[in-house]
Amino acid sequence: MTTQTVTSVPAYAAPAARAPLERTTISRRPVGEHDVLIEIKYAGICHSDIHQARDGWGEGTFPMVPGHEIAGIVAEVGPGVTGFAAGDRVGVGCMVDSCRTCDNCRAGLEQYCSDGPVYTYNSTDRGGETTLGGYSTHIVVDAAYTVRIPDALPLDAAAPLLCAGITLYSPLVHWKAGPGKKIAVVGLGGLGHMGVKIAHALGAEVTVLSQSLRKRDDGIRLGADHYYATSDDDTFKQLAGSFDLIISTVSAPLPLDRYLALLRTDGALVNVGAPEEPVSLNVFSLLAGRKTLAGSGIGGIRETQEMLDFCAEHGLAADIELIPADRINEAYERVLASDVRYRFVIDTATI
Template identity: 35%
Template structure:
């Protein structure tokens, strides 16, 4: 059956989104089709709409933080059911044969498929993915809240899991925004002593409510100097250059600076600062389906949710304008109100 999907698409780079219909084609044996109820808006959607990364094809249906229910399944699908609530994130498939996939690191597969790269995404009434990447939702999690967890949430959760953050650690979170506000909640419930770095004094009280035990103005050189050698782990969620030598100096011996914010400029690193204290710098992308499932369980257990603002899908351009104006606090979620 050549099913029609109703969506919103960018017809060209940087153009406003327009109503769009396309024929989904036959469902593959290893795929599920999800009826989308909600879909978060991520900065990556914005980047793809504008073709900032040079890999967009048009018309482009963005959306890679979708939640909904399974309405169709291929013959090879295992462990899922029609009507089951699931979410679909940035990754929609992987080769299932490379060392990374066989080792459980599907998010590092060199042949992985992205939901909105060469495919149509979740700003629609339906979206498809390989069944392994449709992750079931715990009953206690709200469908409107979970979308941002599938990209922004797992982006900050994965490095805490992969790089051995312990409840005894003192952890710093740079940036209290779409990523950082979730990282604060995770770090606090992980059991860590949490320091929030922000250049906005207006966010101090909110950072404390989200889980920070301390808040430091990253532009205050005296305050930064007092942190020297005190932190075990720093997670940077911002995409702007910082005074990296000062940030590194806040790490104690064997401390790690982990980058999840896509800073486009090269990061100058004084080698001796790394060598003498055995410090390390690394990066982390999204997580595997298994990591996403662990994150969702952690959120359900500790009642963690992103702070969201909702817009109807039919008002997607208003929602994107709100995001571009820097007004989002802290994630935007679209509610499907178009005919399916």
């Protein structure tokens, strides 16, 4: 039994691929035994939202309600929920379920579920329904895929941590960023600016590699020790063999061979940005120096909570521009023009 049922809530959806988002009404399932009903306060706009709303990666299901950077307040819990209570500050990231039984799920790597995780939107849940994301006022989520937002983090600036934060935290920790390590972050956008903050807090020496020096002052303020323009060929000559780890956050295809040449022996180039186009590679770029070309996708639920606690401890949150819902389409265009510092967040009270 539930004490409250939200079945119809306002939201913003893309009615078709590449169509402007518009206000609509969607249905949410009743609160089940292990569910939490979350009153969404803020929802970040991720570049992935734009890729999917415009069907850049294919396999889009429309109408689509994007949004996987969700921060809000628990409004109700199911009778089987013990970890959360009404009034708690919580977040939901990129996934809302997984098989829970495969090796990856049991290891806390639900994002690599062998059956594929159920994503927060544009995914098919275990009941066969298409998931609808955070550009709405409420969402019902299994408590096992809900995380607690520490009191030290403002809810609005915490929302982007549920994707941008964990997307950078996970590879930085996995590849052991810390004192004595030289780390480069490619791109200073929504993902990149969190990468700089987190890598700096971990104690690494941090370099930003950006197309131009336009954001250099920001990069230094955020924690970068160095800042170079990749449009300058001298950058690649000067920094050859410099880095233990390079994390690419950009969604444009990179000249991988040039970036691999920037790594030390046993260094890794890790992609967290996802270009729509294929990329090319000369394998000799890997053989010379036993280098690794890798990818990383978000993080598991346990690691996402660890990331939030780390950010609270170190006073880290996203740099945001808070917008009303009727400016979502404008925000999409500005993201594509790199005209945001550094994450748009929707005030869902305006939906």
